[in-house]
Amino acid sequence: MLTLYKFGPVWGVPDASPFCMKLETYLRMTGIPFEVKKGMQNMKLSPKGKMPFIEHEGKRIGDSELIIGYLKKTFGDSLDGALSPEQKAIARLIQRTLDEHCYFAAVHSRWIDEANWPVVRETFFRPVPALLRGLVSGQIRKKVGKMLYLQGAGRHESAELYAMAIEDLQAVLSLLGDQPYLFGDAPSSADACLHAYLANFLIREMRSPMADFLAQDPRVAAYVARIDGSYYGNAA
Numbered sequence: 001m002l003t004l005y006k007f008g009p010v011w012g013v014p015d016a017s018p019f020c021m022k023l024e025t026y027l028r029m030t031g032i033p034f035e036v037k038k039g040m041q042n043m044k045l046s047p048k049g050k051m052p053f054i055e056h057e058g059k060r061i062g063d064s065e066l067i068i069g070y071l072k073k074t075f076g077d078s079l080d081g082a083l084s085p086e087q088k089a090i091a092r093l094i095q096r097t098l099d100e101h102c103y104f105a106a107v108h109s110r111w112i113d114e115a116n117w118p119v120v121r122e123t124f125f126r127p128v129p130a131l132l133r134g135l136v137s138g139q140i141r142k143k144v145g146k147m148l149y150l151q152g153a154g155r156h157e158s159a160e161l162y163a164m165a166i167e168d169l170q171a172v173l174s175l176l177g178d179q180p181y182l183f184g185d186a187p188s189s190a191d192a193c194l195h196a197y198l199a200n201f202l203i204r205e206m207r208s209p210m211a212d213f214l215a216q217d218p219r220v221a222a223y224v225a226r227i228d229g230s231y232y233g234n235a236a
């Protein structure tokens with residue numbers, strides 16, 4: 001049995017990490033049987049020191065993209081196999097745009113933006129004794145801020161970063177158009193990815209211009225509900 005290691009559900013989504021959520025949705029879409037082990041305590045087992053990772057037939061594999069590549073080789077490519085070369089190229093660009101650009105705006109909005117930080121601190125650091133919570137959460141927040149600065153996203157004003165993320169989302173949504181899924185009537189791994197970002201940006205407890213932008217497009221809620229309903233068993 002394949003084991004998926006992830007953080008775990010919070011704020012009404014299966015995972016606050018879009019990478020964990022993308023991978024879980026991919027597994028659900030393909031029907032590959034898996035079990036879940038959740039919690040930060042498993043991070044020490046992760047080959048890349050990040051979540052998600054999987055364990056399968058004695059191997060541990062990290063990185064959602066490398067894992068999906070492994071799953072395609074091992075179990076076949078039921079989701080993306082029939083896409084045309086052009087669709088495959090678009091799928092890759094969507095994944096890169098979301099995972100390697102939009103993601104950092106999401107991180108900034110949670111960990112740096114004062115609009116969300118108190119909620120993030122009280123949710124993620126609840127297990128830390130109250131007396132130490134400020135110190136421990138402050139240290140991790142500083143580490144995240146440094147990561148964002150080194151990556152580059154942290155050098156922008158919040159408004160600049162959010163405007164770029166909205167442009168990313170706008171671009172991907174224009175590819176979706178009025179279709180049920182990015183490439184028509186059947187979901188692909190790019191849908192697993194897009195769904196993870198849309199659902200995460202729409203978390204009610206997290207406020208951001210990305211959330212405001214997405215909330216005014218009825219296609220977004222319908223798309224998220226479609227995938228939730230089909231693969232997580234939630235009524236739309």
Ligand SMILES: N[C@@H](CCC(=O)N[C@@H](CS)C(=O)NCC(=O)O)C(=O)O
Pocket residue numbers: 016017018019049050051052062063064065099
């Ligand atoms: N490229 C990786 C990114 C994974 C990633 O950045 N995971 C974050 C959570 S969203 C993480 O584990 N952060 C903890 C850390 O860096 O210590 C993937 O696709 O899986």
